[in-house]
Structures are given as C-alpha cells and as structure tokens.
Amino acid sequence: MTFPERIGPATVVRDPDGFWTHPRYFEPESDEARQGEFGDWLHRHRLTCRTCWMESDAPPPVTAAWEAGDSKACDWQPSAPDGEGWFIGSIHDTEDGPICVWLREAR
Template sequence: MTYPEHIRPVTVTRDRNGFWTHPHYFQSASDEATRAEFGDWMHRHNLTCATRWMENDAPPHVIAAWEKGSTCISDWQPSAPAGEGWFIGSIHDTEDGPVCIWLREVK
C-alpha cells in the first residue's frame, strides 16, 4: 500500500492529556479552517477521512470526567473505522468536544 508523500502512518505518541496530531496534518491558512479548505487538502493528498467523536466512542468514565471539567482523555482509545488502511491524523478538541480524525488513501 502506498501513501501520499508525507502523509503516512506514524507512531502515535499522545500528550499527557491524550491529544496528538500527525506532524503533516492539515494546517489552516487562517484561524478558522473551512470544510472546503480541509477537503482541498485531502484531495491534494489523495486521502479520505472518518471521524470518531469522543462522546459516542469513549468509555463512560472518560465522558463523565470530561463533562466535569477534566482535560484528560488519555483513556479513550478511538475506534478505527471499518476497512483497512486507516491511520490517525489527529486527536484534538473542537467546539463540539474531542474528536479523532482517521485518514486513509483513496483507492
């Protein structure tokens, strides 16, 4: 399996709070990224993505702690989408809560 240049699976080493971003992951040109910008980036790198929201995927104790103000989500191990070739692009916080962005090459 081949991956686009610079966007290959790498070892995920999450920070003390459980967040991590691939070193070659999408970076917006401005403070507010748009879906179109992200879509263009994925197209340029021949990638597709899938999301896992912590609120729908994490163990109840992680969700409960987050809702009580904890900033640590390291006990959440995001579920991979069905199929082969997925790798983590980012585990980060958003206005809607923590999310894991899975990436894979478009066949």
C-alpha cells in the first residue's frame, strides 16, 4: 500500500473568531462526510487524533461568554493531549460547540 506524503505541524494563525484548519486537513468527498471517512483519512496519513472541546477545556469566563452568545473562541487555548508529537489539525465550530482536533503520527 502506498501512503500519501506525511502531514506534520503547521504554523497556527487563527482567524478573528479564533478558528483555524491545517492546510492539509481532512476534507470529505461530498458536503457531508460518510461514516468512517475521517478514520480512513487518518489511516492513509498514518495519523491518530484526540479531541478537546472548548466547553470542558476553556476557563469559565471563556465558556460563559460563548454561552452568552459570543461566537468567538479567540481566548481559548486548547490543552494538548498527554504525550509527545501532537499538533493542531483544526480548531472549528460544530453543532456541539468549538472543538480542537489534535493530530500526531500513529505509533
């Protein structure tokens, strides 16, 4: 099996709302990802991931502002998972609130 070029850390420059996506991050084949498509992408690129939700990671004033209608995640600095080699794949909003997807080479 041939694997695509590896994906590694990139400089994170968040937009005015506090979001950012790695230039080589997962893109679904259609408007909505099919079940397992993200996992297939991780496997092809020999990556593993961990997620961090702003709701349970940010300081209380940041989550309170979000819940009060502030649609920005600028003041949230996502906590990296334990271990070496993690880099941010994406900080984006979801139906359940902001999430940070951490990536690293699968071991």
